[in-house]
Amino acid sequence: MEYDFTLKYQLAADDRDPAAIVERLGAAGCDDALVGTGVAQRIALAFTREAETADAALRSALADVRRALPGARLTEAGPDYVGLTDVADLLAMSRQNLRKLMLNHPDSFPPPVHEGSASIWRLADLLAWFAERGHALQPALLEAAGAARQVNLARDAGQLSPEMLQGIKPLIS
Template identity: 35%
Template structure:
C-alpha cells in the first residue's frame, strides 16, 4: 500500500467578467470544501488558491482540488495554471530557504523556457547536491512531489482537456 504524501500546490483560475464579489467567491469556495486553501483575490479577474493536501497520488489529489474549485466558481471560470510547473531559481531558493546564488553555483538541469526550469526535473539534481541545499529539501518535498502532476494537468488544460 502506498503511503500518503502531503502535496503542496497552487491553483490559478481566471474568472468571467462580473464574477461577483469577493465575499460570495470566498463563501462558495468554503462551501465546496476548499476551506483548507489560502485564497488570493488580489489580481483582477484571477483567483489563486494554495493547498497542502494529503494522498497517495499527486495527480488525483490536484485534479480533485481543481474540480472542487471550478465547481464553486461562476460558470465560465477557467483553470489557468497549476503550480509548481515552470519555476525560477528564485522560486526554488525561496522554498529551500537558500539564496538564488547558492543554486547558481551548482549544476542545474537546463532551463526550459525563458530561464524557467521544470520543477519536476529539479528534485533529483538537488538531491545530488552537497550541503545546505540538499539538507533543505525535506521541508520542500511536498512542493516538489506535486510538480510532475502539475505539469501533466497544465498540459491537458492547454489542450482544452481539463
C-alpha cells in the same frame, strides 16, 4: 500525506463579488485553501490538501473549484514554473551557489522553459536533478511539482488543434 499547491484562475465576466466567490468555494470543499482575490477577474487558491497522492489532491481540488466556479478558466497550477531564487529558497542554498551548479554542469542541468533576463524552469525537472545527485528533498514537494507540471501540460495540450497535435506528436516523441 499533505500536499501544498496553488491553482490560479481567470474568472468568468459575471463573477465579480469576492465574498460570494469565497463562500461558494468553501461550500464546494475548498475550505483547505487560502483564497487570493486581489486582482480583478483573477483568483489564486493556495491549498494544503490531504490525499494519498499529489495527483489525487490536485484532481480533487480542480473538481471542487469547477463545482464552485464553473465559468473559471485555469491559468496555472503550481508549484511548477520557478526562477533560480525560488529554487534556492526551497533548497536552503544561495542563488549564487545554485547558479554556480548550473554553470558547472551545462550538460546535465535541466534547460529552462524560458530563457532571458529572467529564466524560468519547471520545478519538477530541477528537483529531479538534485535528487539524482543525492540531495534530500521533501517527497510531498517532489510529488506536488510533478503533478502540477502534468496539470499545466494537459491544459496547454488542450489548446492545440487536433491537426497540430497529430502533426507534432511524431516529431517530438
